[in-house]
Amino acid sequence: MPLANTSTTVPVLVDEGKCIADKGCTVCVDVCPLDVLRISELTNKAYMKFDECWYCMPCEADCPTGAVTVNIPYLLK
């Protein structure tokens, strides 16, 4: 059974202007209980790679520059 690429809108946004992942920060990736954030190899900024979020907010609370915003996932907001 071949796989399709179905798109989905993700709840967590990273302000690339504020994110300092290019200076070595990985805090949000480190703390996320669901392990759904990654640093992009293209932009060197954090982003939500997997739409598997418990909207719990450690990523936002622990980000040193206030770059992360957690929104409520579309299906339940």
Place this chain on the structure above:
Amino acid sequence: MDEIKDGLSEIECDVLVIGGGTAGPMAAYKAKMKNPDAKVVLLEKANVKRSGAISMGMDGLNNAVIPGHSTPEQYTKEITIANDGICDQAAVYKYAQHCYEIIEELDKFGIRFQKDENGDYDVKKVHHIGTYVLPMPNGETVKKALYRQLRRARILISNRFMATRLLKGRSGRIAGAVAVNTRTAEFLVVRAKSVIMSMGAAGRLGLPTSGYLYGTYENAANSGEGYAMAYHAGAKLANLECFQINPLIKDYNGPSCAYVAGPFGGFTANSRGERFIECDYWSGQMMQEFYNELLSGNGPVFLKLNHLHKETADHIEQILHTVERPSRGRFHEGRGTRYHETMIEMHISEIGFCSGHSASGVFVDDCARTTVPGLYAAGDMASVPHNYMLGAFTNGAFAGEDAVAFAGEVDFEDYDREEVAREQERVLAPTRREDGIPPNQIEYKARRLVNDYLQPPKVTRKYELGQARLAEVRDDMENHMVARDAHELMRAMEVTSILDCADMAAFASLYREESRWGLYHWRTDHPERNDEEWKCHVLLSKQDGRMTCEKHPVQPYIVPISEEEKDAYYKQRIKAEA
């Protein structure tokens, strides 16, 4: 990150703790405090800094037994009645006697508990009978405070390792566990003299009505591995038919939370704004009334605060929107709902296993020992009923102390290398396929079937159909599931636990041929409670490779329950005025 790598390493320790949420850190800490020479390893699927139910913090202690406010006898009685008589009181009584020491210890760690103007603990009444709820004004610091202690005690922490199976020796004693790295798929075998499981609830069993797989009440990382691993290791699991079902904010699926709002005058109301239950403390009996109201002409059900002073309602909002589930404020903002203006629509959660709120868990005694020598369980996945957070801490402490003593008396147990090789093959099977069905689709289907067929009311014929459909999904999972990277492999392994839990939920529910615990085990074909035949535990286990159930007597009560008291929790409904 996420590429699948080959790798297998082995480490040794005296005590292995699996799951670093709430019970786990306390277990590891207590084991190390009791024997500073012991090597204690804490293994966590996520990151101990922010993992588990309390990842952001907690609003308060739901079951604090504090001298001057309540006694261990009162608490033991209350929980026995709330849990419809099926209660080995020794563990509850021991918890009640010692939880105050844990509060004092947490206080030393820097976690504050609310006091009144006289410096006395400001305990609130939420339960049906006694007074046990203690607010935590700096509840958001819990995880940080715990983490500091773990570092200070030099506990060895392995984050991002997901345990998949326990290892036992030929004698039947515990030998360790197998884990897989969630970002590289490399394997880790941990040999240990004793193992403590604290992997939390089976929170991804039912599907939230939003359809979002991760929109669960429980921390969605808690997918039931603890239950599945205990099962495959031959440990007994108790009363799995006593589901966890919670009254929640609809769609948001977080606590509403009457425990916080109740003492200020908030309550659960029907669409007319009227109170219909006496007590907002969560129990199956209360949930039955909630369910009845929801389906009656009086539904939906709401959290009502709009009769309170605006300042009071705002104050409650401020607590509820900052600590435990801080995204709640954003949810209400999106909906345009303010507590002082409108009632907040509530709903019933998906089903799960969780002794923290109900009673389904790995069967343990009053020292957190399971039926497998050297294997312990604490917190939401162990069978001590209505544990909550303080129960996780206190029973975690008991587990840590007993497990380190056990480790001091035994040597490493040998395990079968072949078993590890077989486990590697099982885990990696989805990565060996070129194409197939991704874990998210298998998970969605399994959990949708759980909702369709296993959610109460429990109907025998529906259960049988559900079992047949779940078996088809299992076949797909075992033969066609595909995982393309290490992250997806973690999800694939979680699906195997979810299906194991679904099978156990169905099997245990069919075995108990009566109704008990209100909505949690409401069997329409056996609508009455039958104390003569079923005032006992149901223990489920794997024997000769097959799922089996047996009856197991409830230990004689330490604190007697009189005939008049025993059904107090069934008297929840407010009498209609004539």
